[in-house]
Amino acid sequence: MIDHLSLPSSDLARSQAFFIRALAPLGIGVLKAFPDTIGMGREGADFWLVASPVAPTPLHIAFVADNRAQVDAFHHAAVLAGADDHGAPGLRPQYHADYYAAFVIGPDGHNIEAVCHQPQD
Secondary structure, eight states: SSSSSSEESHHHHHHHHHHHHHHHTTTTEEEEEEETTTESSSSSOOOEEEEOOOOOOOOOOEEESSSSHHHHHHHHHHHHTOEEEEEEEEEOTTTTTTTTTEEEEGGOOOOOEEEEEEEOO
């Protein structure tokens, strides 16, 4: 449904460093880099960090994890990269029985989530 998403950043270098570390456990990395824009993804650059001259309004973004271990690893890596914990890894049965997710507040106040919809293996 969505081809790509651009996330504004008031400090592109800080955001790039954070997302490189936080998203590595999900297999997401930098695929393209321009002076004011960084393209990240697995096979194609579908997540973009874009320099913003003002502090952006915080957004919520959820990244797909292949399994629950990736959710755990994302949360650990994101916190080590400087994020604030906003919800430790665990089931969120209010969404559905196998909704396993973790949440952090990253640069610019964005609520970043990793989620696995698969049952425990």
